[in-house]
Amino acid sequence: MTIELAPQRNDRELEGALWRTSTYSGTDNNCVEYSTLQSGRSAVRDTKDRSRGVLVFEAPVWQAFVRGMNDSAA
Template sequence: MTSDEFDGAGWHKSTYSGSDNGCVERGQLRSGRQAVRDTKDRERGAAVFGPASWQAFVDALRDETLTG
């Protein structure tokens, strides 16, 4: 993964981000993968998901079955 792939991502802040600085952004990368990063610490990097992994992640969030 190169940093220029992140540059063209078109980042969007989550509508679920709270007022307590708990904000995340999602960006669709040119490769078709999705990236998620911390809005207040963008230099820290991002978690990157392929299409199937992204869908499983979104489904787990929606179904409240995400475990950590």
């Protein structure tokens, strides 16, 4: 079993993030925003409550998540 520790967050990197709303977000205000950071990692946050914080993922973890979501939508 492999245990991965959460990567260290660089708040300065988050300050320069360009956020985009997911194309899967609906019209009922259940939206997420994502950003590809300068480090190559991906960040995700809740659009309606940005104060709740940000989740940051290493590139391979994010890519596996997106592939899994695409597979489940098919």
